[in-house]
Amino acid sequence: MNDTVLTGIREQFFGDNPLEVRETDHYTQEYVGGMVDKWDDLIDWDRRAEGEGRFFVDQLKARGVRSVLDVATGTGFHSVRLIEAGFDTVSADGSPQMLAKAFRNGLDNGGHLLRVVHADWRWLNRDVHGEFDAVICLGNSFTHLFSEHDRRKALAEFYAMLKHDGVLIIDQRNYDALLDGKTGGKSSYYYCGTEVEAVPDHVDDGLARYRYEFPDGSEYHLNMYPLRRDYLRGLLRDVGFQRIDTFGDFQEQPVDEPDFFIHVAEKT
Ligand code: SAM
Numbered sequence: 411m412n413d414t415v416l417t418g419i420r421e422q423f424f425g426d427n428p429l430e431v432r433e434t435d436h437y438t439q440e441y442v443g444g445m446v447d448k449w450d451d452l453i454d455w456d457r458r459a460e461g462e463g464r465f466f467v468d469q470l471k472a473r474g475v476r477s478v479l480d481v482a483t484g485t486g487f488h489s490v491r492l493i494e495a496g497f498d499t500v501s502a503d504g505s506p507q508m509l510a511k512a513f514r515n516g517l518d519n520g521g522h523l524l525r526v527v528h529a530d531w532r533w534l535n536r537d538v539h540g541e542f543d544a545v546i547c548l549g550n551s552f553t554h555l556f557s558e559h560d561r562r563k564a565l566a567e568f569y570a571m572l573k574h575d576g577v578l579i580i581d582q583r584n585y586d587a588l589l590d591g592k593t594g595g596k597s598s599y600y601y602c603g604t605e606v607e608a609v610p611d612h613v614d615d616g617l618a619r620y621r622y623e624f625p626d627g628s629e630y631h632l633n634m635y636p637l638r639r640d641y642l643r644g645l646l647r648d649v650g651f652q653r654i655d656t657f658g659d660f661q662e663q664p665v666d667e668p669d670f671f672i673h674v675a676e677k678t
Contacts, residue, residue, distance in 0.1 A: 441505035482551035486512030531564035553634040585636035651675035
């Protein structure tokens with residue numbers, strides 16, 4: 411019997427050989443329990459807001475966006491920011507625990523009632539209704555898809571949720587630098603909590619396993635697929651996006667080995 415059964419609290423579970431856990435469905439066992447409680451310490455809303463500045467709001471406003479579907483709501487950081495900037499926002503995620511936290515965070519940060527929908531990207535159109543001017547998938551979330559079939563399916567679902575002239579904004583860690591040994595894999599733009607260590611435990615072509623260490627001694631992990639930048643751009647093109655602009659760390663000008671890439675993909 412494992413701890414989960416004994417305590418009744420669902421915690422992360424990677425089994426006897428964590429490096430073999432390379433499945434899309436496993437994210438539902440990673441964003442649970444303490445990892446959900448600690449997520450906001452990891453990202454630090456104030457510092458993250460400072461790092462991002464107006465980047466996403468400006469990208470969306472420049473395209474006349476009014477309605478946004480946040481498909482990787484997490485604990486609600488971007489959903490709340492976009493609601494405060496005046497966007498009509500729907501907040502989806504496949505982890506019920508993350509959504510519950512997002513809902514509380516919406517209330518606690520400005521009294522916003524988030525419109526949350528529990529939905530997996532692979533079946534998004536089944537669970538989320540309507541069409542949107544923009545879909546956002548941020549915070550290095552797409553990395554949780556472990557097969558090319560799932561990536562293509564998810565992107566096709568995002569594409570279908572958009573109006574004819576809609577835009578998808580999707581980001582990713584700079585895994586090229588990590589895979590090619592050009593960086594240690596830490597980030598100052600996304601995981602901004604000063605007290606938290608986020609370090610890669612293991613990296614190969616099919617897995618980037620990160621360890622998150624918190625000041626109280628607790629440790630959590632995420633198993634992710636290391637997406638290369640041009641591979642994701644190719645998938646975006648294949649699914650039908652006509653124009654894809656890729657930014658490094660929110661900068662218009664190319665940045666030498668950024669922590670993150672942000673792809674802004676337009677349908678027309
Ligand atoms: N966007 C938030 C942020 O930046 O703080 C959360 C990022 S967190 C790295 C990834 C989120 O994506 C988690 O909340 C997880 O539940 C969600 N997610 C991962 N795979 C998913 C899938 N296949 N369908 C729906 N949500 C998924």
